[in-house]
Amino acid sequence: MSGHPAPDPQELLAVAEEVAAAAGELVLTGRPDRVEVAATKSSPTDVVTAMDHASERLVAERLAVLRPDDGFLGEEGGHRPGTSGLTWVVDPIDGTVNYLYGLRSWSVSVAVVSDEVHGAGRPDPATWTVLAGAVRDPSVDETWTAVRGGGARVRRGGSPARPLRCPEGPELGATLLATGFGYDPQRRAEQAAVLARLMPRVRDLRRIGTASLDLCAVAAGRVDAYYELGLNPWDFAAGWLVAREAGAVVTDFTGGPAGTHGLLAAGPRLHPVLQRALAG
Ligand code: IPD
Ligand code: CA
Numbered sequence: 173m174s175g176h177p178a179p180d181p182q183e184l185l186a187v188a189e190e191v192a193a194a195a196g197e198l199v200l201t202g203r204p205d206r207v208e209v210a211a212t213k214s215s216p217t218d219v220v221t222a223m224d225h226a227s228e229r230l231v232a233e234r235l236a237v238l239r240p241d242d243g244f245l246g247e248e249g250g251h252r253p254g255t256s257g258l259t260w261v262v263d264p265i266d267g268t269v270n271y272l273y274g275l276r277s278w279s280v281s282v283a284v285v286s287d288e289v290h291g292a293g294r295p296d297p298a299t300w301t302v303l304a305g306a307v308r309d310p311s312v313d314e315t316w317t318a319v320r321g322g323g324a325r326v327r328r329g330g331s332p333a334r335p336l337r338c339p340e341g342p343e344l345g346a347t348l349l350a351t352g353f354g355y356d357p358q359r360r361a362e363q364a365a366v367l368a369r370l371m372p373r374v375r376d377l378r379r380i381g382t383a384s385l386d387l388c389a390v391a392a393g394r395v396d397a398y399y400e401l402g403l404n405p406w407d408f409a410a411g412w413l414v415a416r417e418a419g420a421v422v423t424d425f426t427g428g429p430a431g432t433h434g435l436l437a438a439g440p441r442l443h444p445v446l447q448r449a450l451a452g
Pocket of ligand 2: 263264267268
């Protein structure tokens, strides 16, 4: 981040929490009894609702006031390059299909990353540094937060924030595994084949439907591990930091940096075991 003054990570976190909370409130209280699909994206199963757009608009507008020099990258198309070297990476509703059906697992995910972005380019998970992140889960009034080098926390309701420590992880046969599926049918078929190999070897599987909350669940030991192929940067930026700062190991399937090509999060003892199991 040469040439730019070092940002205060705690100040960045406060902004992330503020905008995630405001958007979460809008999405929760503004949910109509029957949510309509506003459009489809990469495939007929990849849906977007009016609320995804409203939430992204709210976050983008607030950040433009609070952090006018920073860039913005949102799932629903919002992209504004900045001049500070920082970019806000936002999923305005992570878990849109759950939201559509009235299931309670969805979040607003807000992260701020530093990366040398040129022109109209986007920050890249292969080169960025995630500085702070907040994952707001309004259905259960939980906020998951992390600051780079400053640990991860969860706060429920008005209680004080509790530090997170990811457990080491059990053996494979006692592992509660989480995963997710992309929207592309071909990719789903491949993901199902991998899962068919793993299922007889683990305790059980959860498909929560919200990548950011899967990562937070690993951080808190609510599941033992989470893996997915094909995530977008906004799905994992904030949750990645929460899991990492809680002590989870988060890599791709071969131990390199996590990204769209693969993400595996687990406690330090379980991670290499799962890495081998995923390899075949
Ligand atoms: C999706 C969810 C889901 C994961 C998909 C993501 P969206 O995000 O996080 O759990 O399996 O890969 O695309 O579309 O609800 O924002
Ligand atoms: Ca989304």
